[in-house]
Amino acid sequence: MTTLDIPSVQAFLLVAELQSFTRAAEALGTTQAAVSMKLQRLEATLGKRLVERSPRAVRLTADGAAFQDNARALIAAHDRALSGSAPVRQQLTLGISDHAAGPELVPILEKLNGASSSLTLAVTIDFSRTLLDAFDGGELDAVVVRQEGSRRGGETLCTDEFGWFASPGFHWANGETLRVAALAAPCGVRATATRALDKANVKWSEAFIGGGVSAVVAAAAAGLAVAPLAKRIAPAGMVDVGPAFGLPRLSP
Numbered sequence: 600m601t602t603l604d605i606p607s608v609q610a611f612l613l614v615a616e617l618q619s620f621t622r623a624a625e626a627l628g629t630t631q632a633a634v635s636m637k638l639q640r641l642e643a644t645l646g647k648r649l650v651e652r653s654p655r656a657v658r659l660t661a662d663g664a665a666f667q668d669n670a671r672a673l674i675a676a677h678d679r680a681l682s683g684s685a686p687v688r689q690q691l692t693l694g695i696s697d698h699a700a701g702p703e704l705v706p707i708l709e710k711l712n713g714a715s716s717s718l719t720l721a722v723t724i725d726f727s728r729t730l731l732d733a734f735d736g737g738e739l740d741a742v743v744v745r746q747e748g749s750r751r752g753g754e755t756l757c758t759d760e761f762g763w764f765a766s767p768g769f770h771w772a773n774g775e776t777l778r779v780a781a782l783a784a785p786c787g788v789r790a791t792a793t794r795a796l797d798k799a800n801v802k803w804s805e806a807f808i809g810g811g812v813s814a815v816v817a818a819a820a821a822g823l824a825v826a827p828l829a830k831r832i833a834p835a836g837m838v839d840v841g842p843a844f845g846l847p848r849l850s851p
Contacts, residue, residue, distance in 0.1 A: 605677055607641040608670050610634050614650060615667055618657045690719040694730035694742040697812045698759075698788050698829060707743075724811065728785055745787055759829040761788070761849035762839035766822045771844055778806035780815045780824035792827035792849060799847040 613623035614634065624631045642649050649663035659667065691711065695704065711720060723730070727744035734742045743756065771777055777796065781789040796803045806824040809815035812832065819826035820837060827849055830839065841848070 601644060603644060603673065604637070604640060605674070607637040607644075608673055610637040611641055611649060611663075612667070612670050612674065614638065614657060615659055615663065620652070620657065690721055692721045692723070692738070692740045694723045694725060694733060694739040694744070696727040696730060696742075696744040697724050697782065698745055698786075698832070699727075699743050700724055700812070700832075726782075726786055728787065757831070759831055761791075761827055761829050762833070763825045763841035763844070763846045763849070764816075764828045764833045764837045765819050765825040765840045767836070767838050769819075769822050769825065769838075769840060771825070771840075773845060775802070777801055777803040777846075778824035779803050780807035780809065780818040780826040781805065782812065782815060783808050783810070788827050795847040795849055801846065 610623060610627065613626050614620055617623050617626065620631045620634050620638075624634045627634065638650060645662075645666070647662040647666070648660050649666060651658045651660055693711075708720065708722075711718060723733075723739070725733075730739065730742045730744050733739045745759075746755075779792070779796075781792060784790070793803070807815065807818035809818060812828070815826050816828070816832075816834060816837075818824060819828075820834070825840060825844075825846075828837075833839070840846070
């Protein structure tokens, strides 16, 4: 049975990381020739060329790059076996705004799970402002939130387009009081929607105050009210009644 030589794998990882046989030899306290022999032995065992050398650089081949993650896992398991310690589970605390937690949440979680099987995810759903305060205070490792005011930093994941969503059978006539379903304050989407209605002189009342977007969506789908929602997260079967009703455009 063919087996891998641990010192050879360790030498490969150092060469890959340092991009130099000389520096790898210095780190191992040996000679460049000895490192080169270890690499040759490893390549012969695998039957693949792992490293390309030129006078100016040392680069991994495609096979070398593919083997690198497996090599790291092997050395990590080897070190744990020697120390007798169990693998350490890492935890990522992630905050996601309720209005941002749409269809993209599933692929985000899939990617995080694929990155590390030993990763524990602690996910909090809350208002953007609350999550940003927690992030600034060091309570969260990362947040996915709506952009708040002129705050800088972060990466734009998407740009949402909002509308006034209701069930197909919902009726409202101009001049009547518009029944609105929204999250409680300090939700930024709620604040934007109510400001837009006030500016357009549309009479409105809170017909439903939800503790989460799913509850707001359920109220609107049941015909209780209209709800300001991102088109990205509005479920199938609901209608953007804003244009038909002449409601003000939403730009949260």
